[in-house]
Amino acid sequence: MPQATGTRRVTAADIARSLGISRATVGFVLNDTPGQTISEATRNRVLDEAKRLGYRPHTAARALASGRTRIVLLVLPDWPLDFNLRRNIEEASLALDEAGYALITYTPHPTGQARPLWESLQPDVVMAMAPWAPGQVESIRASGVTRIIPDPDAPIEAEWREEGPTLQVQHLAALGHRRIAFAGSADPRIADLVALRRRLTTEAAATLGVELAGTADIELTDASAQVMLTEWRSDGITAIVAYNDDVAAALVGAAHRTGIAVPGDLSVIGHDDTPLASVLEPRLSTIRVDTVGLGRFLAQLALSAVEGRPEPTVGPDLRVALVERASTGPR
CATH class of the missing domain: 3.40.50.2300 (Response regulator)
Incomplete structure (x- = not known):
């Protein structure tokens, strides 16, 4: 069968027709469905044909089926994007990417009229780097997101202390x-x-x-x-x-x-x-x-919420150090 062309997405049905096997078998292979007795030869044929035809998974459909979008939404306060904040975000993004998740940042502005991204993206987790603004938690929950960090229902912990x-x-x-x-x-x-x-x-x-x-x-x-x-x-x-x-x-x-x-x-x-x-x-x-530790800490918090991993027990709040250079000297 000739390769599917044009702008139409290659589907599992295309692969099944090309190989002359059932759509169910192709689906089991592409989704790596457990408990199926499919030979290694057939599995390899399906994967090779999928690659030849240019098959790409339909991520939206997979998200609908699995109940996950593999998106973590980080709500930023309206702060300038200084060096430390950029490094925190970069490290959190890298750690989440290694686990198969995408980090997206969003900064609500007091005068903004844009639709909140948690409504558009349906992320697995919504996190914040500052206390929740009035109405934000209610809006996030109304959009169907249940994993919110910090947990608005948890007891307020002692104030984080900078050293x-x-x-x-x-x-x-x-x-x-x-x-x-x-x-x-x-x-x-x-x-x-x-x-x-x-x-x-x-x-x-x-x-x-x-x-x-x-x-x-x-x-x-x-x-x-x-x-x-x-x-x-x-x-x-x-x-x-x-x-x-x-x-x-x-x-x-x-x-x-x-x-x-x-x-x-x-x-x-x-x-x-x-x-x-x-x-x-x-x-x-x-x-x-x-900054590396804080970024990784944020990522671990998100992964603990969405994948049931243990929460990180030690935060990076005490990991600061004096760097003595030439701008200070004895009195």
Whole structure:
């Protein structure tokens, strides 16, 4: 029989007609149906003919039959896609792909009118990296999705605690700095994250006997950084804990342009250990976060929900480390 041509999808029936065998036999082979007594020779004939004719499985039909789409939908908060977030997503995507699942990300916007992707895709799991917004859980359940992470019905666990700000303050305290400042990002999309790191910096400073003598959120511009540097230097501040490496880099650049020596006059420590931290001069002391571990942790959570695997028992929240470079020095 000639090969099926044109735009029509090659079906199992085409393969059966080409080989002169039953459609059921072809279906059993293509679906690897257990409990069937099909000879190895027949199995190989079916697979070879399927390849010759260009047969491709009908994924939508398979999903309907199995009850799975093999899609994991990750709902992202409306944050900038910074280095760490991109790495988290990349690692989660790789781990899920290795298990045969596709990771799709979706960012709902407060003013958006688009139909939620969980309605269009019917994913096996819907995950979020931040607390669920009002109405989202109800919308997800109404679309027929039952696997939701974090579980909205589970008891609220203790707040996840970042260790990075504590390590930043400990490092500066060990160098002899006693009057420090916290520089956050003025990006309104991450105001909650900035507030968390500011609070943790305040707590760490109080524990270590260091005075947090200044705190402000800056724009990533030379003018904004220079204003705060002038004010903090006049207040006798000798070191700055930055929300992330971008903020730290803005401060270091402004310091150079205003004649403030880093680290001779002022120490600056960033957070995240982005590529920028290792190429800026002076190279940034910073906090390295286990982005690979967090991405893999997210993937394991999804797989535990859809495949009944044991949940990962240890999260990556404590896997941070100080990276000491040239932007911090002794008081």
